[in-house]
Amino acid sequence: MIDTIKKQDCTGCKMCADACTVGAISYRTDGEGFWYPQTDDKACIRCGRCVKLCPSLGLSGKENRDGPAPAVFAAWNKDADVRARSTSGGIYYALAETMLEQGGCLAGCAYSGDLKGAYHMIGESREDLERIMGSKYFQSDTAGIYKAVHKELLDGRRILFCGAPCQSAALKSYLGREYDGLVTVDFICRGINSPKAYKRYLEGCEKKYRSGVSRVHFKNKKDGWTSLGTYILFENGREYHRNRVNDPWVNGFVRGNLFMRPCCSACRYKGLPRASDLSIGDFWGLKGSPEDMFQGISLVMANTEKGAAYLEKAGGKLQVQKRSFEEALAGNLCILNPAPQGERRAEFFRRVDTEDFEPLVWELLGETGMKTRLKLIKYRLALWKQAIERLAVRRMQRGTRGRQP
Numbered sequence: 290m291i292d293t294i295k296k297q298d299c300t301g302c303k304m305c306a307d308a309c310t311v312g313a314i315s316y317r318t319d320g321e322g323f324w325y326p327q328t329d330d331k332a333c334i335r336c337g338r339c340v341k342l343c344p345s346l347g348l349s350g351k352e353n354r355d356g357p358a359p360a361v362f363a364a365w366n367k368d369a370d371v372r373a374r375s376t377s378g379g380i381y382y383a384l385a386e387t388m389l390e391q392g393g394c395l396a397g398c399a400y401s402g403d404l405k406g407a408y409h410m411i412g413e414s415r416e417d418l419e420r421i422m423g424s425k426y427f428q429s430d431t432a433g434i435y436k437a438v439h440k441e442l443l444d445g446r447r448i449l450f451c452g453a454p455c456q457s458a459a460l461k462s463y464l465g466r467e468y469d470g471l472v473t474v475d476f477i478c479r480g481i482n483s484p485k486a487y488k489r490y491l492e493g494c495e496k497k498y499r500s501g502v503s504r505v506h507f508k509n510k511k512d513g514w515t516s517l518g519t520y521i522l523f524e525n526g527r528e529y530h531r532n533r534v535n536d537p538w539v540n541g542f543v544r545g546n547l548f549m550r551p552c553c554s555a556c557r558y559k560g561l562p563r564a565s566d567l568s569i570g571d572f573w574g575l576k577g578s579p580e581d582m583f584q585g586i587s588l589v590m591a592n593t594e595k596g597a598a599y600l601e602k603a604g605g606k607l608q609v610q611k612r613s614f615e616e617a618l619a620g621n622l623c624i625l626n627p628a629p630q631g632e633r634r635a636e637f638f639r640r641v642d643t644e645d646f647e648p649l650v651w652e653l654l655g656e657t658g659m660k661t662r663l664k665l666i667k668y669r670l671a672l673w674k675q676a677i678e679r680l681a682v683r684r685m686q687r688g689t690r691g692r693q694p
Contacts, residue, residue, distance in 0.1 A: 290328045291339035296551045298345045299325055301428060301481070304459035305339040307435040314339060316432075321638045322485020323428070323550050344458040345557055358561065358614035359590040360597060363572050364607045365581070376424045376508040377571040378587030383606035384474060384567070384599070385418050385449055393447030393470070396438050397421035398429040404502050405488045409434040409452065411441065421451070424476070426507050426542065427487040428550065431456055435463040442468045453478050454558035457565040472599050475563065477570030477588065478556075479623045480549035482542055486641065490538045491521075493646040500525035514571075514585035517543070535661055537650040545654050546631035556627040566596030574620025575612070588617055590624075 291305045291314060301324050306314040313332035316324040326339070340346055366372040366379030375382055385395050395412035399420040408430040412421055431452070438460060441448050447470040450460055454475040461473070491502055500523035509520035509530065517533035533539055541547040546554075558564055572588035589609075591597035600609075618624055631637075633653040640649055651661070 290333055290335070290337075291326045291343060292328045294326065294343065294346065296325065297555055298552060300345055300453075300455035300459070300552050301325065301550065302344075302456050302459035303431045304435050304463050305343060307433060308338055308342045308463055310334075310336070310338065318485075322483040322488075324430075342462045344455070344462045345552070347462070359563065359568070359592045361612045361614050361617045362589040362591070362600070363575055363577075363610045363612050364587045364589050365585065367606055367608060369584075372584050373510055375422060375585065377514065377569075377585045379585070380569050380587035380589055380607065381451060381474070382418065382422050383603045384472075384569075385412075385421065385451075386415075386606065387599075387603040388447060388449040388472070389413075389415065389418065391447055393449065394441055395421060396434055396441075396448055396450040396452075398425055398452065400425065400505065404505050405491050406430065406484055408432075409456075411437050424507055426538070427482040427484050427548075429453075429456075430484075431459075435460055438471070439464060442470055446470060448472070449474065451475070453481060454564045454568075455481075455556075458558055461564065472567070472595065473565035474567045474569060475558075475565040477568060477621050477624055478553075478558075479543075480546070480553035480556075480628050482548040483550070483638075486541075486548040486637075486646075487538070489641050489646045494521055494529055495523070496645075498523045498525070498527050498529065500527060508585075510583070510585065513583040515582060537647040540654060540656075541637075541650040545633065545637075545650065546628055547634050547637040547650065547653060549628065549630060549634070551630070554627050554630045559623070559627055560625050561592075563590065563592040566593045567591060567600060568624075570621060572612075572617070572620065575616065588621065590614075590617065 303316065303324070305326050306316070311332050311334055313329045314326050315329070317327050318324045364378055364380050366375065366383055368379070371382045372379040388395060395417060396409060397412060398407050399410050400407050407425045407427065410417070410421070412418055429452070438448055438450055449472050450457065451474040457473045457475045491505070495501055502521055503524045504522035506520040508514070509518035511520065511530060512518055512532060517539050519529070519531050519536045519539060521529035533543070568590040570588045572586040575586055577586055589600060591600055637649065637653055
């Protein structure tokens, strides 16, 4: 049964338990913090439904490599506040807001109450949208979401589902057919990180700041979109703000590949065609104005006619520019290619239970205190240069407006 699936194949999508008609499938969490299916032999009726519907077991990894290139756009939300609070250009917020305005609902990822985990939920309101918006950068628990989406569709509701490509593929497999009321969105995924590693990261921050966490915001734009800023607010009022140079979570993920799920280095959901109607992400590599590069630019790929039509419905909330697939790929190699596992990944998981997260990550990345400080100085100089460029553009724009008759 499904519990024989290999770790390099299992994405942890949790669809197989939703698909089991007798409730024989549960999940065990391994030492790395990833969950895998296990079958109750006494309850299992050997129908084979779990294996038949598993998208990873149904793919050889070659099917979606050579499809036609989708329509590609650069986009950002016209609402400056939404754009500033979003991970990239605020595209998801516009898509979700459009669905709510049509009387539909959302299926997306929200933080757990203690902010140390994440799960997929059904959203019905603007308040729910605020919980779902923004990237979490570790694996979301999707238990029950496929059944919940199916129920909404059977009730005649429209729904916007957003998740990793493997989660979207799992939903499609579970449903077994297309539904006019369903629009699926995936994100350009570098890899799914361990919930356990994320929890250890937050616990280290709480220990240092001597307080529980009350807010977490990845890709915070205090220093701009490209800073990869991380902001954490603590219950005692203290604040943590770091960036791509000195935040251990960002560096352990992007530079070290220390936390990714085993299957991610051989991802079967890269390539074309995509699993979803729309794919969204950061439009890295695009040359924009200083202000746009500070506020963030979204990449949008319309993979299906349904996706293109839905993007058009949301277009009134967005600034949209047609771009080429080659431009998208230049800054986002993970559209087609998986990221490799880090050379010291196994060592990280051997030691993370007994050592503090931050010093462990820096050691595994070969960073010294002086080396990191020098990089931070260089980075801050770049921020000052960026700020001067933005100020110069604003002054020029004010001067131009002043000379208009």
